[in-house]
Amino acid sequence: MEKVRVRFAPSPTGPLHLGGVRTALYDYLFAKSQGGEFVLRIEDTDTARYVEGAEEYIEEALEWCGITADESPKKGGKFAPYRQSERRHIYDGYTEQILKTDYAYIAFDTSEELDAIRAEYEARGDVFSYDNKTRNRLRNSLALSEEEVETLLLNKTPYVVRFKMPVDRTLNLEDIIRGKFSVNTNTLDDKVLVKNDGMPTYHFANIIDDHEMKISHVIRGEEWLPSLGLHTLLYEAMDWEAPQFAHLSLILKPEGKGKLSKRDGDKFGFPVFPLNFTDPVTGNVSKGYRESGYLPEAFINMVALLGWSPADDKEILSLDEMTKEFDLNKVHKAGARFSKEKAEWFNHQYIQMKSDEELLEILKGSDLNLALPDEKLLKIIHLMKERATFPKDIYENGKFFFEAPTSYDEKASKKAWNDETSDILKELALSILNIEGKEDNAETLKQKIHDFAEKKALGMGKVMMPLRLALVGELKGPDVPDIMELLGNAEVSTRINNAINNFK
Structure with missing residues (x-):
C-alpha cells in the first residue's frame, strides 16, 4: 500500500481511557510523520455494552487533545460511513463470501447447550474450547449432514458463523514493535465471526x-x-493483503503490577480519563484531566x-515537534x-510557558471569583505562576x-509577632502609607520600608515578617512590596489595623 492510512477504532462502551488516548495519539503521530491520513472509526457492534453519550465523549476528548481526524463519523470521508452499526x-456481502471458502462454517449450538x-x-477438571478438536462433535455444518443443515x-x-481454524499450522507473524514470533493454530479456537443477529x-x-x-x-x-x-488468517481467507501491525505495551499502575485502571486513579488521586465522564445509569462522575486543571x-x-522516547531524551515537545520526531520503531x-508526579511536572512546565494573558483567559473560563481589574489580575498571575502546577x-x-x-497562622504568629510589633507596624503605616495620595510602586515601597527599618535601627525581619503576616495571614507569598503595590495603600492600612486588633 502506497499511502499510510491508520485508524483509531474505539468502542462506545464507556469513557476513553488514558491508554486509548495514547493509541489515538500514536496513530495520529505516525500518520502525520509519514504524510498519511488518520481515520476515526466507531466500532459499535457490541450493542449489549453500548453506553449512551460515549461516542460524543470520545470525539470531544480527541478534539481537546488536538488529535484531529482526517475522516470520522462527524467529518465524513470517502469511505463513509464510519460507524460499524451503519455498515x-x-x-x-463478505459473510456470504467467507462462507464459500473453507475458512468458515455455521454453528447452531445454543448458549444453553x-x-x-x-x-x-469443568466437572472433570478440563476447559472447553470450540476448536478443531471439538467442532466435529458439535451442532454445526461441519458435523451435521447437508440435509440437517438445510432443514x-x-x-x-x-446460528452464528465461526472461523474454521486450520489444523496444526505454524503461523510466522511479525509486529513492528515486538518483532517476529510464531503461533501454532492448534492453540487457537474457532472464534465467532458473525453473531446470530x-x-x-x-x-x-x-x-x-x-x-x-x-x-x-x-x-x-x-x-x-x-x-x-486469527486476523492474519482472515486476511488470507479473504485473499486480501494484510496491513502491518504494531501492538503497544500496557500503561502500568504507579505501584505494583498490572494495567493502570480507574481504581488506581481513585486510590492515588489522579484521573485516568481525559475529560469528566458522567455515567448515564448511576450518575457517578469520573474525574478528567481537563477538569482537574491540566x-x-x-x-x-x-x-x-508513556512508551516512546524522542531523540536526545527531550521531554518538552509540542504536537508538531512530536510529529516530526515520531518513529514507530x-x-x-x-x-x-504512570507517575502522577511526572504528570504534574509536565503541567507545571507548560504553565510557565504560557503568557500571563493566556493564563488570564484560562482563569476567566473557570468558576473562580476574579473580582479585580484585568491589569491587577495580570500582575498577580505574573507573581504567582512560578509556583503554580495548575x-x-x-x-x-x-x-x-x-x-x-480572617485568621493568622499560629506558628507564624509566634515567630513574627511580639509585644513591640503593633507599635512598629502602626508607625510604619503612618510613615510610608499615603492613603489619600498617589499609590507607590513596589520599588518605592521597598525603599521606604528599608529606610524606616534603618531609621529605627530594626532588622528587616522585625518589619517584613509581621507585615507579611498582616497582609497574607501566613509567612508565604511573593515579595511584600509587590503584594502592597497590588493591594493599594488603603487596603494595606486596613489589613495592618486588623492584625493589630487581632493580636491585642
Missing part, C-alpha cells in the same frame, strides 16, 4: 473495514496481540512519553509506568490578593 449492508458442555468439562436453515434456526463481531468487522478503508498500519493495544493469528498540551506531551516493548493554584496560592485574611 451492515457491507458486511452481509454450550454452557452444559462447559460444565461437563435447520429452512426452520430459521438461529447477523452483525459481525470485532474480529470480522474490523478486518473488513480496514480492507475497505485501505488501512496500511494497525496500531493497537497489546491485549489484541493474541488475536493477530492543559491539553501538557497532557498530550505526558501521554506521548522507537516505541518501547516494555510497559510504561491554573487554579494561581488563585488558591494568591487568595490573599482577593480576600483579606
Whole structure:
C-alpha cells in the first residue's frame, strides 16, 4: 500500500481511557510523520455494552487533545460511513463470501447447550474450547449432514458463523514493535465471526473495514496481540493483503503490577480519563484531566512519553515537534509506568510557558471569583505562576490578593509577632502609607520600608515578617512590596489595623 492510512477504532462502551488516548495519539503521530491520513472509526457492534453519550465523549476528548481526524463519523470521508452499526449492508456481502471458502462454517449450538458442555468439562477438571478438536462433535455444518443443515436453515434456526481454524499450522507473524514470533493454530479456537443477529463481531468487522478503508498500519493495544493469528488468517481467507501491525505495551499502575485502571486513579488521586465522564445509569462522575486543571498540551506531551522516547531524551515537545520526531520503531516493548508526579511536572512546565494573558483567559473560563481589574489580575498571575502546577493554584496560592485574611497562622504568629510589633507596624503605616495620595510602586515601597527599618535601627525581619503576616495571614507569598503595590495603600492600612486588633 502506497499511502499510510491508520485508524483509531474505539468502542462506545464507556469513557476513553488514558491508554486509548495514547493509541489515538500514536496513530495520529505516525500518520502525520509519514504524510498519511488518520481515520476515526466507531466500532459499535457490541450493542449489549453500548453506553449512551460515549461516542460524543470520545470525539470531544480527541478534539481537546488536538488529535484531529482526517475522516470520522462527524467529518465524513470517502469511505463513509464510519460507524460499524451503519455498515451492515457491507458486511452481509463478505459473510456470504467467507462462507464459500473453507475458512468458515455455521454453528447452531445454543448458549444453553454450550454452557452444559462447559460444565461437563469443568466437572472433570478440563476447559472447553470450540476448536478443531471439538467442532466435529458439535451442532454445526461441519458435523451435521447437508440435509440437517438445510432443514435447520429452512426452520430459521438461529446460528452464528465461526472461523474454521486450520489444523496444526505454524503461523510466522511479525509486529513492528515486538518483532517476529510464531503461533501454532492448534492453540487457537474457532472464534465467532458473525453473531446470530447477523452483525459481525470485532474480529470480522474490523478486518473488513480496514480492507475497505485501505488501512496500511494497525496500531493497537497489546491485549489484541493474541488475536493477530486469527486476523492474519482472515486476511488470507479473504485473499486480501494484510496491513502491518504494531501492538503497544500496557500503561502500568504507579505501584505494583498490572494495567493502570480507574481504581488506581481513585486510590492515588489522579484521573485516568481525559475529560469528566458522567455515567448515564448511576450518575457517578469520573474525574478528567481537563477538569482537574491540566492543559491539553501538557497532557498530550505526558501521554506521548508513556512508551516512546524522542531523540536526545527531550521531554518538552509540542504536537508538531512530536510529529516530526515520531518513529514507530522507537516505541518501547516494555510497559510504561504512570507517575502522577511526572504528570504534574509536565503541567507545571507548560504553565510557565504560557503568557500571563493566556493564563488570564484560562482563569476567566473557570468558576473562580476574579473580582479585580484585568491589569491587577495580570500582575498577580505574573507573581504567582512560578509556583503554580495548575491554573487554579494561581488563585488558591494568591487568595490573599482577593480576600483579606480572617485568621493568622499560629506558628507564624509566634515567630513574627511580639509585644513591640503593633507599635512598629502602626508607625510604619503612618510613615510610608499615603492613603489619600498617589499609590507607590513596589520599588518605592521597598525603599521606604528599608529606610524606616534603618531609621529605627530594626532588622528587616522585625518589619517584613509581621507585615507579611498582616497582609497574607501566613509567612508565604511573593515579595511584600509587590503584594502592597497590588493591594493599594488603603487596603494595606486596613489589613495592618486588623492584625493589630487581632493580636491585642
